[in-house]
Amino acid sequence: MSQLPRTIKTSRQTLEAIDLNHAEDLDRAVEVSRSNLERWLAWIEDYSSANERAFIARASEGWDRGEEWVFALVVDGEAVGTIGLDMYNKVLNRAEIGYWVxxxxxxxxxxxxxxSAVVHWAFANLGLHRIELHAGTENVASVRVAQKLGFRREGLLRDGSKGSFGYYDVYVFGLLENDPRASLY
Ligand SMILES: CC(C)(COP(=O)(O)OP(=O)(O)OC[C@H]1O[C@@H](n2cnc3c(N)ncnc32)[C@H](O)[C@@H]1OP(=O)(O)O)[C@@H](O)C(=O)NCCC(=O)NCCS
Known part of the structure; x- marks a missing residue:
């Protein structure tokens, strides 16, 4: 995977393999988004600039090791969120996508x-067979993202994820490499 493209251009943004150059922007983005993020993302509770930088360092190593692929969403030169694939299983060729803006x-x-762009990139470059997406059953926006991309709803995990207010149920969505999918980038 050494030749992996580390930048993806979409119509309105550039997705860049995350690195410490994104840290300051992402700090600001998290600070102004806490109330949107905290219900769904448990890491907000322990958020600090130092923890953010440690996360970015681990994510960068993940790229180098071929184990996880986190991008910064860059709009008008500013990092405004992240999107990434983790929980990679090399034997089963599957990974899980997650995001915030x-x-x-x-x-x-x-x-x-x-x-949509990352899904296309991942099937084309990582040899994945399956991408999984877990969205809170009440997270309307995240569920819509999954549906619009062509993910199929396959099941429900009770208390499958955790935010600042506790565990919550998630729908499991799946997309296989040969499933029909929308190109929305
Ligand atoms: C979930 C999240 C990533 C969606 O990103 P986004 O850029 O706002 O999503 P989009 O603008 O592409 O919208 C996707 C769909 O959700 C809908 N939507 C967006 N925000 C919404 C809201 N607050 N309530 C209801 N629907 C919403 C949009 O209308 C769109 O559907 P449509 O095309 O049918 O109109 C973003 O809201 C976010 O960062 N939320 C907090 C973190 C989070 O929940 N991450 C996901 C954890 S699984």
Whole structure:
């Protein structure tokens, strides 16, 4: 996987393999988005600039090791969120996609666009057979992202994820390499 493209261009953003150059922007993005993120993402509780930088360092190593692939969403030169594939299983050729975007930019189709591009990139470059997406049953926006991309709803995990207010149920969505999928980037 050494020749992996580390940048993806979409119509309105650039997805860049995350590195420490994105840290300051992402700090600001998290600070102004806490109330949007905390219900769904448990890491917000322990968020600090130091933890953010440690996460970015691990994610960078993940790229180098071929184990996880996190991109920064860059709009007008500024990092405004992340989207990535983790939980990679090399034997079964599957991984899980996750994302967030700065609150003032939500609802403009940016994550649908980014996720569509990343899904295409992942099937083309990582040899994946299956991408999984877990979305809170009440996380309307995330469920819509999955549906718009062509993911199929396959099941429900009770308390399958955790945010600042506790565990919550998630729908499991799956997309296989040969499933029909939308190109929305
Ligand atoms: C979920 C999230 C990533 C979606 O990103 P986004 O860029 O706002 O999504 P999009 O603008 O591409 O919208 C996708 C769909 O959700 C809908 N949507 C967006 N925000 C919504 C909201 N607050 N309520 C209801 N629907 C919403 C959009 O209308 C769109 O559907 P449509 O095309 O049928 O109109 C973003 O809202 C976010 O960062 N949320 C907090 C973190 C999070 O929940 N991450 C996912 C964990 S599984």
């Amino acid at each position: 700065r609150a003032d930019l939500a609802g403009r189709g940016l994550v649908t666009e980014a996720a």
